[in-house]
Amino acid sequence: MELVISTELHDRLTHHLENTFPSEGGGFLVGHIKGDTRQVTEVHLVENTFASEEQFHRYLAEAGAFQRIEDEADARGLSLLGYFHSHPDHPAIPSEFDRTHAWPYFAYLIVSVRGGKRAESRLWELAANRESFIEGQLSFSQAVFEEKSNNGNH
Amino acid sequence: MATIKIPTPLRSYTGGNAEVNVSGATVSAILSDLTTQFPDLRPHLYNGDELRNFVNIFIGDEDVRFRSGLDTEVEPGDKLRIIPSIAGGR
Numbered sequence: 660m661e662l663v664i665s666t667e668l669h670d671r672l673t674h675h676l677e678n679t680f681p682s683e684g685g686g687f688l689v690g691h692i693k694g695d696t697r698q699v700t701e702v703h704l705v706e707n708t709f710a711s712e713e714q715f716h717r718y719l720a721e722a723g724a725f726q727r728i729e730d731e732a733d734a735r736g737l738s739l740l741g742y743f744h745s746h747p748d749h750p751a752i753p754s755e756f757d758r759t760h761a762w763p764y765f766a767y768l769i770v771s772v773r774g775g776k777r778a779e780s781r782l783w784e785l786a787a788n789r790e791s792f793i794e795g796q797l798s799f800s801q802a803v804f805e806e807k808s809n810n811g812n813h
Numbered sequence: 814m815a816t817i818k819i820p821t822p823l824r825s826y827t828g829g830n831a832e833v834n835v836s837g838a839t840v841s842a843i844l845s846d847l848t849t850q851f852p853d854l855r856p857h858l859y860n861g862d863e864l865r866n867f868v869n870i871f872i873g874d875e876d877v878r879f880r881s882g883l884d885t886e887v888e889p890g891d892k893l894r895i896i897p898s899i900a901g902g903r
Contacts, residue, residue: 683901683902683903685899685901687899709900716902716903717900717901717902718900718901718902719898719899719900720898720899720900721898722869722871722876722896722897722898725820725896725897725898725899726871726894726896729820729821732821733831738821739821739822741822742899742901744901744902746903747903749903754901754902754903756900756901756902756903757901757902760867760899760900760901762820762822762823762857762897762899763822763823763825763826763857764821764822764823764824764825765821765822767901769901789856789857
């Protein structure tokens with residue numbers, strides 16, 4: 660799987676995860692699917708509803724947020740591509756908790772945030788047998804600047 | 814006959830369909846019919862014989878946990894939905 664995201668949207672989500680530090684933060688990725696490539700067009704920041712004393716190492720998006728964002732994406736011909744969350748002061752590698760709670764087909768973007776600053780973003784996908792994650796390719800686009808260039812605004 | 818809305822990450826197991834017709838008098842029977850029609854869904858909904866903790870089943874806007882859980886009765890024409898709770902952690 661390849662996930663393409665603009666630097667602007669990636670900055671937006673990582674700033675959110677820096678702001679939620681030392682707690683975990685997260686949200687959803689919405690956009691288009693072309694073959695094995697997912698193009699992110701929207702980032703939805705979603706509150707962590709896990710018990711507050713556990714938020715330093717756990718993230719939970721409540722069902723209502725999933726329902727609302729999926730319905731909005733479906734209605735506009737977009738796809739819910741996956742979700743992102745932070746690992747505060749920890750590598751951007753899926754944990755056993757991530758694996759047991761993961762969904763197939765989704766793009767899992769994990770951001771390591773160290774000392775309140777983003778350190779690393781890595782993309783993962785649950786294997787079909789649910790026994791492991793497979794690392795995907797995270798690609799950054801300059802969509803905003805390309806759009807300005809196409810309009811002649813440099 | 815009722816319908817059940819399939820969440821995006823599971824639609825590849827239902828031929829890309831976001832909504833599926835299902836039969837059954839209870840939520841448990843509905844899920845049994847669903848996983849009989851689409852057997853590859855089962856490991857993502859169940860851990861052994863138990864529904865996974867982060868799988869939520871709604872009828873309309875109500876989580877069946879606040880009714881009778883998997884024993885909740887389903888009427889013809891009811892609209893069910895599978896809604897994942899999305900969780901992660903380091």
